[in-house]
Each structure stands twice: as C-alpha cells, then as structure tokens.
Amino acid sequence: MRIGIIGAGHAGVEAARVASEKGASVVVFSGEQVLPYYRPRLVALAFGQVDFSAIQIKPLSWYEQAKIELRLNTPVLAIDPLKKQVSTASGTEPFDGLIMASGGVPVMPDFSRDGGEFVMPLWNITHALEIRKRIRKGSRLVIVGGGILGIEAALHAIEAGMEVCIIELMNRLMPIQFGSRASCALLRRLEEKGIRVLLGSGISGAIRKADKVTLELANGESCDAELCLVSIGARPDKALAASAKLPCERGMIVDEFLKTPVPGCYAAGDVIQFEGITRCSMKESTAQGKLAALNLISSIEGTTGQRYVPETIPLSFRSKDFEIYSIGETASPGVEEHLLDGSTETLIRALVIKEGVPVGVQMVGTREGFDSYAAEVKKARKN
Template sequence: MESHATRVVIIGAGHAGGSVAGFLRQYGFDGPITLIGDEPIPPYQRPPLSKAWLKGEADADSLQLKDPAWWADNGCDLRLGQTVTAIDREAKTVTVGGKTIPYDALVLATGSRARALPLPGADLDGVLSLRTAADAEHLKAHLGSGTRLAVIGGGYVGLEAAASAMALGGAATIIEREPRVLARVASAPVSAFYQAAHARRGVEVLTNASVTGLEGDGAVSAVVLADGRRIACDVALVGVGAIANTELAESAGLDCRDGVLVDASARTGDPAIWAVGDVTRRPGGLYGGDIRFESVPNALEQAKQAASAIAGRDQPPPEVPWFWSDQYDLKLQMAGLATDADRQILRGDPDSERFAVFHLKGDLIRCVEAVNAPPEFMAGRLLIARQTPIDPAKLADPSVGMKEVAA
C-alpha cells in the first residue's frame, strides 16, 4: 500500500494513540492522519499524574507528548472532545458525531478505565479514581497539609498517590484486601519492602482488609471495613484495577478477551485494523500465551509495531516487557515476567533501600525487580532478552559486577 494513498484514523488520543501518529511521521508516512480523542486536551504523558503532577512539580505543558503546534504542522487532524460511536469494517468508516470518516488503516488506542467500586457510598463526593489528567486535577485539589487520604487498593497507582499525599504534608492510609500490597504485580520480597518503606514514612498500611462501604454526609468522611473499623478520611482514592475499553472493538466484531486480541505487529484479526496500548491483549513472546500489559513501554512498543506495519517498514525487534514506579526516593524498575520461574535470588539488602530480586528458570533470568538498582535492571533486561545463562552464585553476590554474572 502506497503511503500517500493511505488514510489513517486513530481512535484514542492518549499516550499510545499520539505515539502512533508521531512514529508514522518519523517513519516517513505522508498520508492523512486523523487522531480522535474524547478528552479535551492533546495527547499527554500519564505516569506523572500520580507523582509529579499531584505534588505540583509538573504542569500541563510539561505533560504534553508533543509541542501543541506539532499536530497541525505535521498534518495530523487532531479532534479532541469527540467520541467514536461505531466502526463499519465493510465500508471502512468510523462514526463521530453522526458523521463518518473513511479509513484505509484504523488504529484502536482506546485505553482502559478505572474499575468502579460497587459499594454503598461509592458515589459520594471525594471518592475518586486516577486515570486521566482531569482525575489527577480533582485529586490534587483535595490533597495538602493535614488532609487524610484513604487509598482503597494497594497497587502501584495507590502507593504512588499515598507517597505524593505524604510529600504534601498530609496523611495516608492504604487499605488492601490481600495479605500484602502489590500482591498481583510484585514478588513477596518487593511487597514486604514497599509495605515497610511506606510505614517508615508514616503511612498506615492495612492488609487483609475488606472494604464494605463508604460513609459521609454528601462527601466521604470514612471508609468502612468488614470488621467494623472506620477509617476517617477527607478523600478516598479507589485503585482496584482497570478494565480495557473494548466495547467499540466488540461491537465491530473484533476478537476480544479482556483486551483486543492482536498479533506481534499489533494487528487485529481484521487486516486493516490495529490496536495498541492498554486496550490490547498481545502475544507473550518469550513467556508464551498472551498478556495484557498496562505500561507506557508496552504502549510505545506497540505504537512502533503498528506504525511500522502501516508505513511499510520492517517490524522492530521484540522488547522485553518492562515497567517502573517512583515512590518517595525509591525507583522500582521491573523487566520480564515471573510467571514460569522456579526460584528467586535476592541481590543486595532491602534495608539499604537498594536491592534486586531475580526470578530464574534453571540458569536463565526470566524477570528482575530492581529498587534503586539501575545496573541490575539494565543488565537483567539484557540477559533476559538474550536468554544468556548466568551463574546463580555470582548473581547473589553484590560484590560481583553484573557484567561478570553471565556464566
């Protein structure tokens, strides 16, 4: 397909969708691009929302994915505050505001939304979620000196928000129904470390704690637990996971299973439609099966895959999935997946707030979780990608450099 004859429509003007447009131009694609987003602002970075934005260390300009003039200057028809209501795969059109827009290549970047809490009081003022810039602005307005934040759900976003609340002079309580925070996304040693790190900094961490409702006279004033305890608060952040926005894809007849199913080039079962970012379920590569991986690196990798396919370029080499989280002065960097590992090796001392947990299958690293340990993260990610056998004894000894760990 000749690029000058190809009309690209991207549904979703978030980090993933905006990056597809950027990579298309970078790769020499010169056809028309229409980028449609339901938020009122141009594509922006989401990771700072729970960190720098809440603490007042970032503004709207610093969050922008591109300079505001870039879109028009590069021939991107950016349509904000608009929602696509239908996809007609046979006619190759999308419907927006009762009008149709034709496409030759369609990219779905509809992202995910916060999972709602189906409990009494969940609709009270001050019960918030954190997915968008508008969400972050609402939460920011509630935080400050003396403000009590209750975080329902001990995942990354909740822990980051708690850290931000403490930095602003407030108080925070994390309420997690599992026996440990980060139960679904981190190993037990990393969970234990972060639980202790938050407690040392004054956060109250409650585990094995089920929420049965929220109370307040118009605005939330307490979170009610199953054992009868009431956690007093001025604002409650609900962070109990996200749901892929697959409704549009499903109504168009595309294959979905907790995410739009795509191949290694981010293409759906329809050869004219790609999907990227949080909304997708993609091949697991080295790890087999398929995964839905919510992270900026994943969104950028799939944006490159889709843009390469549409622009007629060779596919980029596959990447090891990776992720990061900033809390206080602690940077967690994770690469790979620990799904089929058979042992863990701890390198360094968690009490020093600098260590790494490696997950091995035989003598191959499958996953690394590194806290304030960039060399371990970078070397681990490389060794995973190359599937290089390592010497476990050397890996466990922090006095041995990571370059010497390979067997």
C-alpha cells in the same frame, strides 16, 4: 492515503507521528478536551507538583507542523470497520485505514457508587484536576490498592502534606513483582515516610457524609477520608470495537501484525489483547502505535508488515529516595531466592534462580547491579 486514529493517548499519537512521516493524511479523534498528555505524569499533576504544560506529549504547533488533524473533544460514537468509516456527533467520514487506540478504563468496585464524589480513580485529566482541587494539608486520603500506581499516588500525597492510608486486599504489597522479603522492605520504607498501610483488608461498603466518606472494612473496622482514590487496575476500553463486531475477549484481539480480522483495521495500546494477554504500559503502547501505523501503511501499499514481539519490560520506579525495581519471577517451589551483598531489612537485592539460571531480580532501595541481572533474566527468557 487517509488514516483515522481513534484515541489520542501514547499509542494514538505515536501512530499519527509515524503515519504522517510516511506521507499519510492523518485524523486523530480524541474524546478528551486537552492536548494528549503523558498519562503516568497525571499523578504529579493531581498532587500539585507540575502543571499541565509539563505533561503534554507534544505542543499544539507540533501537530500543525506534522499536518496531523487532531480533533479534540470528538468522541467516536461508532465505526464501520468494513467500510473504514468513523462516526462522530458531526457525521460519518471514510478512511483508507483505521487504527483503534482507545486505551483502557479503570476498574471501579461497587462501593465507589455509594461513596459519591469522595471516591474516584486517577486515570485521566478530569480526575487529576478534580483531585488537585481537593488537596489540603492534613486532609485524609485513602488509597484502595497497593500496586505501583497506588504507591506512587501515596508518595506524592505525603509530599503534598496529606495523611495517607493504603488499603490492600493482599497480605503483602506487590506479590507478583516482589518476594516476601522485598515486599516487607517496601512496606517498611512506606511506613518510614508516614504512610499507613493496611494489608489483607477488603472494603465492604462506603457511606457518603457531608464532608467525607466512611469506608467500611470487611473486618468490621472503618476508616474516614476526605478523598478515596481507587487504584485496583484497568481493563481495555473495547466498547467501540465490540459494538462494531470486531472480535474481543478481555481486549480487542489482534494478530502478530497488530491487525484485526478486518483488512485495513489495526489496533494498538492498552485496548488490545495479544497472545491472550492484555497489558497496561506506556512503553509498549508507544511501540505498538508505531508498528500498527507502519503495518497499516504496508498493507495499503501491498507490502509485508513487521511482526510485533513484546519486550519484557522491568518495573522501574524512583521517586526521590524511594526506589523499587523488579523483573521476572518471584520465589516459588523449585525457584529459590538469594539475597545479594548489601541486603538489609530495608534494602533488598534479591536474585531468583531456577535450575541454576537467573529468572528474576528484585531490588528495593537501590539499583546497584539491577540492569546487568535484568539483562541475564531477559536472555534466559528468550532461550
């Protein structure tokens, strides 16, 4: 049995591991030139805190021993799902089954074009190495987007000695994950680290100069930077699937077995849309990669597959003395927030209660009790 996997990220590598363990002959096509890596660790690589060898998912010898044929620098140009064919610059070859694991691509706003080489995302190894070349003590970094990736980049950049400013469109940080008090505590903690945060600020334009970019804010102010990182989210990379006429909305549509409507063609990771939702999660991509491989093999062997049940994964982030955790809902009409013992202006332990049941918990600056409250929230969600 020969299986072709398109994309060598967390979903693709896990699918390859499982398929090869089940005895399949596996080819993984990667559009990138380097061994598959832990994408979340790109931040540490970009700001000079680790080298590439520290972020590889597996060493080259692992693929060789597992008899996984990893084809680096081999972007798939087209697929024929019905014939299970994959076309690359070297030609077209047939498989018994395909797994699409092409991941996501960063969302870039219009002003990024005018900012030229000074404005970029941090999404792949090329971006990380480019950023790394530009790290200078005292140089100015603007991060557009105050979500978790923007915050993480800001903390690493401060550690690398840069002057850092986060520009966030919303009036407070991470409003989906944190209530107003927790958002405020988060803001204070970032400011204590020397990170400037501009809230409620959109960018209306960028002017590229010889050695910097000037970002024009919608309120008429402007901000100069030697580097601007855009961190406003990602969307599924569904181009290949769409051109093969596989059904796509925001992402590639799969059923509860991670199967596309074409038999023998499965998908996993950030590229998929499942039950109307697209996700961006290393843990879920890995779980989906495993299940897509098991279910593809089951379908070829004529046995029944397993259903995918998405997990409620908490936001859990710690970098030295900076830590934030969140799961479930924030306060809203009919949903109250209670501060737990030990809360202060910069340390928050908040429980969100709906009809007497915990439906959310948020912590800033501590993790005390988070896991047990999170378990209650997960239980309440299942009932």
